[in-house]
Amino acid sequence: MRRLANRSTVLGGAIFALVVVIGLLAPVLATTDPAQIDPTVRNQRPGAERTVRAHDGRPRVVKVWMGTDTLGRDVYSRVVYGARISLVVGVTVAIASAVLGLLIGLLAGYLRWLDAIVMRVMDGLMAIPSILLAIGLVSLSRAGLRSVILAIVIPEVPRVVRLVRALVLSLREEPYVEAAVALGARTPALLARHVLPNTLAPLVVQSTFVCASAILLEALLSFLGVGIPPETPTWGNIMAEGRALFRIFPHNILFPGVFLAVTVLGVNMLGDGLRDMLDPRVRRRL
Amino acid sequence: MAVVAIVVFMLLRLTTGDPAAIIAGDNATSQDVAAIREKLGLDRPLAEQFVIWLGRLARGDFGESFFFKKQVSELIAERVEPTLALATSTIVLTVLLAVPLGVLAAWRRGTWLDRLVMGFSVLGFSVPVFVIGYLLIYLFAIELAWVPVQGYQRLREGLGGFLLRLILPSVTLAVVFVALIARITRASVLEVLNADYVRTARAKGLAELPVMLRHVLRNAAVPIVTVIGVGIAVLIGGVVVTESVYSIPGLGRLTVDAVLARDYPTVQAVILLFSVVYVLINLLVDLSYTFFDPRIRY
Numbered sequence: 001m002r003r004l005a006n007r008s009t010v011l012g013g014a015i016f017a018l019v020v021v022i023g024l025l026a027p028v029l030a031t032t033d034p035a036q037i038d039p040t041v042r043n044q045r046p047g048a049e050r051t052v053r054a055h056d057g058r059p060r061v062v063k064v065w066m067g068t069d070t071l072g073r074d075v076y077s078r079v080v081y082g083a084r085i086s087l088v089v090g091v092t093v094a095i096a097s098a099v100l101g102l103l104i105g106l107l108a109g110y111l112r113w114l115d116a117i118v119m120r121v122m123d124g125l126m127a128i129p130s131i132l133l134a135i136g137l138v139s140l141s142r143a144g145l146r147s148v149i150l151a152i153v154i155p156e157v158p159r160v161v162r163l164v165r166a167l168v169l170s171l172r173e174e175p176y177v178e179a180a181v182a183l184g185a186r187t188p189a190l191l192a193r194h195v196l197p198n199t200l201a202p203l204v205v206q207s208t209f210v211c212a213s214a215i216l217l218e219a220l221l222s223f224l225g226v227g228i229p230p231e232t233p234t235w236g237n238i239m240a241e242g243r244a245l246f247r248i249f250p251h252n253i254l255f256p257g258v259f260l261a262v263t264v265l266g267v268n269m270l271g272d273g274l275r276d277m278l279d280p281r282v283r284r285r286l
Numbered sequence: 287m288a289v290v291a292i293v294v295f296m297l298l299r300l301t302t303g304d305p306a307a308i309i310a311g312d313n314a315t316s317q318d319v320a321a322i323r324e325k326l327g328l329d330r331p332l333a334e335q336f337v338i339w340l341g342r343l344a345r346g347d348f349g350e351s352f353f354f355k356k357q358v359s360e361l362i363a364e365r366v367e368p369t370l371a372l373a374t375s376t377i378v379l380t381v382l383l384a385v386p387l388g389v390l391a392a393w394r395r396g397t398w399l400d401r402l403v404m405g406f407s408v409l410g411f412s413v414p415v416f417v418i419g420y421l422l423i424y425l426f427a428i429e430l431a432w433v434p435v436q437g438y439q440r441l442r443e444g445l446g447g448f449l450l451r452l453i454l455p456s457v458t459l460a461v462v463f464v465a466l467i468a469r470i471t472r473a474s475v476l477e478v479l480n481a482d483y484v485r486t487a488r489a490k491g492l493a494e495l496p497v498m499l500r501h502v503l504r505n506a507a508v509p510i511v512t513v514i515g516v517g518i519a520v521l522i523g524g525v526v527v528t529e530s531v532y533s534i535p536g537l538g539r540l541t542v543d544a545v546l547a548r549d550y551p552t553v554q555a556v557i558l559l560f561s562v563v564y565v566l567i568n569l570l571v572d573l574s575y576t577f578f579d580p581r582i583r584y
Contacts, residue, residue: 128557129519129523132522132560135542220527250428269408
């Protein structure tokens, strides 16, 4: 008997959904503009109070839940907005590398003459540790959301390609594929109708893990100062900003760090749970 | 390797930033920039630059760093010690921790011990290296003040200080690695535990420990060693981050600095070096299979 959902999926999915809601509602949840610099309230500790001017010009008192950074920006508001970048990067990278990996993997797995060339290139890419490759790639162009996404997609694609190719290699020996060939199905139709659907479940699982690692990588690049420009609120940027004064004001690093860790944990749990659900064989082995 | 060389080369030549302009500084005239460009050979066709570069590589000459104004090979030699020290201590720490943990989790499968180890493993994957790093600094260096906050001391300046400053970075870096290895150790030991020869070993009256060491672990070793090899990629990535967090003047820090300065020769050399190390270690791992499993021959 297969349960529809297990604990890991539900909990992971709930965490992910929560982060999505935070990202969507960022303008409502944030107490101030995340980019607003206010020299009078620099380096406030979490829980302090400050006065800000509302849209109608009247002053109002807000609590700085997570303190402020060295420029007087509200860390809480920045963390809330930072969820957006993390989600956009995670989801875009997951989808892009799944689509690219699926296409290349299908072709490489089915067309023998292409296989050797494609896999050599993929092996070459995989021989470079992904963080290094991403760091090298972001330095190619001006730092920005698009170049960061691209720099993370490229190291991730070979992993997806390998998975899809391995699946295709075993699928092409299946009797129903042979039957379709015998019935005269053309290669594109054959791939689309008989091979592709059977690669989807493992691909979804893999994409979830790609999403988690993309969120981590983006934060890492921003943290090292080679990612998204520092004025954009991302979790990595907030932490990079907090590095200098970490000894005295650890909140700048701890709060975004916790958000980042919990989000990635949630996505990983979702992936683990999905894998157990979609592929009962793996559960027995692990 | 050839593919790696081409990728690494192309990677850094397709940039928009012009290193000649960066070196020349803000006050340079266009003639200055052109002169520097010519000196560095940046004005020649790409293919020619690539061949020149390969030829030099074969002679161990990585060229001169645009930014540090030094031979890249010299630069790397200076930075190797901290990185090597950090990586070695991390691997030792990981193997000492992860393998026993994984075996314990498999041996007491389904108990709180198993769940604890697996829970830690999922957590280890998810918490970024730099967050762990800062948490540890906060706890052990600032609140408890047991160890120095950041920095590095060369081995020849005293073993005590060297080790003391290496503890936190190694632990930081080991967390992810331990998570990975403990998980695979557990899975691989679980598979072996049900084998007939394990039952035989127990039936002939061997205690649990010798059974585990001689029969189970030996047979479970191949996947574990494989993952240690693959995990070197994670380790190298972690080195880059950990060195930044702890201000360790190693190769990882050099990579980030070189990228920020668009110092092509240095970035190329470091990425190439890391990739070669990664490939070599995995070759060693493949060769070690014959030791753990004499049935495998090459």
